[in-house]
Amino acid sequence: MSTVALKDVTKIWPDGTYAVDNLSLEVQDGEFMVLLGPSGCGKSTVLRMIAGLEDPSEGEILLNGEPVLELPPRDRSIAMVFQDFALYPHMTVSENIGFPLKLSGVEPAPRQDRVGAVAGALGIGEVLGRRPSQLSGGQRQRVAMGRAIVRRPGLFLMDEPLSNLDSGLRAELRAEITSMTRELGVTTMYVTHDQAEALTMADRVAIMRKGILQDCGTPTDVYRRPATLYVAAFLGSPKMNLLEASVYVHLDQYIALNFGEQTLYMPWNDPRARAITRYHGERIVVGIRAEALTPVTPQTPGHILQGRIRYLEHHGHESLAYLDIGATAIVVDEMGGPVQDQAPPEGALKRIGGALQRLTRPAAPELPVPPRSRDRVSLLNDPGRHARKPAELAVRLAPYPQVSPGHPLAISVRMEAVHFFDERGDRIDVGWR
Numbered sequence: 001m002s003t004v005a006l007k008d009v010t011k012i013w014p015d016g017t018y019a020v021d022n023l024s025l026e027v028q029d030g031e032f033m034v035l036l037g038p039s040g041c042g043k044s045t046v047l048r049m050i051a052g053l054e055d056p057s058e059g060e061i062l063l064n065g066e067p068v069l070e071l072p073p074r075d076r077s078i079a080m081v082f083q084d085f086a087l088y089p090h091m092t093v094s095e096n097i098g099f100p101l102k103l104s105g106v107e108p109a110p111r112q113d114r115v116g117a118v119a120g121a122l123g124i125g126e127v128l129g130r131r132p133s134q135l136s137g138g139q140r141q142r143v144a145m146g147r148a149i150v151r152r153p154g155l156f157l158m159d160e161p162l163s164n165l166d167s168g169l170r171a172e173l174r175a176e177i178t179s180m181t182r183e184l185g186v187t188t189m190y191v192t193h194d195q196a197e198a199l200t201m202a203d204r205v206a207i208m209r210k211g212i213l214q215d216c217g218t219p220t221d222v223y224r225r226p227a228t229l230y231v232a233a234f235l236g237s238p239k240m241n242l243l244e245a246s247v248y249v250h251l252d253q254y255i256a257l258n259f260g261e262q263t264l265y266m267p268w269n270d271p272r273a274r275a276i277t278r279y280h281g282e283r284i285v286v287g288i289r290a291e292a293l294t295p296v297t298p299q300t301p302g303h304i305l306q307g308r309i310r311y312l313e314h315h316g317h318e319s320l321a322y323l324d325i326g327a328t329a330i331v332v333d334e335m336g337g338p339v340q341d342q343a344p345p346e347g348a349l350k351r352i353g354g355a356l357q358r359l360t361r362p363a364a365p366e367l368p369v370p371p372r373s374r375d376r377v378s379l380l381n382d383p384g385r386h387a388r389k390p391a392e393l394a395v396r397l398a399p400y401p402q403v404s405p406g407h408p409l410a411i412s413v414r415m416e417a418v419h420f421f422d423e424r425g426d427r428i429d430v431g432w433r
């Protein structure tokens, strides 16, 4: 039995960098929790604090309900596997896996039994007598996992364990890791920047950006109802269409979402209508995934956008059309660098609250400093703070469709699958999850 709880955990490096900012997260017994986010967002630092390799600057970490910050790493019943694992080159696979048991004084016979069982579960029972140099990359990673798991830890921490492997092997090991950890019932925290890995492996996914937790839920939750604009932009391929819209409320009738040249009308009986009423006369971000869009004949009634194909991408099993619809797209910064509290250098490019800004003056007081606890500032109302560009609406088409760039295309929008975000990037919706 092993549970993990992080309470208001912050890690500030000596240079002032916030690697992790006020993180609270609970992992249930036997759960497979994936920490997902771009490079530098603080994922590894979270694992290292749980393992006891780093101390938090603030906050509390509990294992099985007990505070562990005073406990040295070896007493935490944790096993960790990294991207760059090191096996002992002069030892056989069997000796490598059994080494932690030997260190803790387990007799050779039971040791051999446990090594055999773990190697069998990992599909490396046939190579127990080989040395690491005689193994493939995938086999070596399995040995590293075997060595970590053989002590039957309460908690398994994995930091991008598959990132050095080729894509075929990654997919294969993905399935093996999840079935192994579920079979053993061991609580697992798994770090990756690969959304496919996160969505296929996790019971729940925690998505981080610049040290701040953005969302946490099942893969279906975070994909279908992302809590923030950032999560909406980060998950999914093709990327979610994020369009700037002006809101006009016609009480008891409908809400008009104006994209510049075109308007969608949300009926008044839509459960989200009341929440959007607050934004009358303001701009919001409307998020539409490609799967919520269907090409239709031009005169089809309903929620229709008229567009013109700008370019096509053929992916074999489908084609993607990118349409000019006369709208403006919001570009969300995906960089995962931590929040810097220092004044940036003159003329530097600094990303603030999801936006890219060229700073012409060095004066820190004039900078729009994001609120410390919430890395969000207005995305829409200050032209200096966000990137916008003409929208290219991504739409799925059949493979090799009979259309070409320049072709007009009418698109039906499934309104119930549309997402709404406010100027700070928070989801607009009531009781949404």
Ligand SMILES: Nc1ncnc2c1ncn2[C@@H]1O[C@H](COP(=O)(O)OP(=O)(O)OP(=O)(O)O)[C@@H](O)[C@H]1O
Binding pocket: 013, 014, 017, 018, 019, 037, 038, 039, 040, 041, 042, 043, 044, 045, 046, 193, 337, 338
């Ligand atoms: N020992 C350290 N001293 C100072 N800064 C550090 C230290 N370790 C990490 N950082 C910084 O803290 C931030 C978070 O790093 P961390 O390794 O946790 O990110 P990550 O999300 O795991 O990234 P990656 O996927 O690239 O490993 C980064 O900006 C990193 O440069």
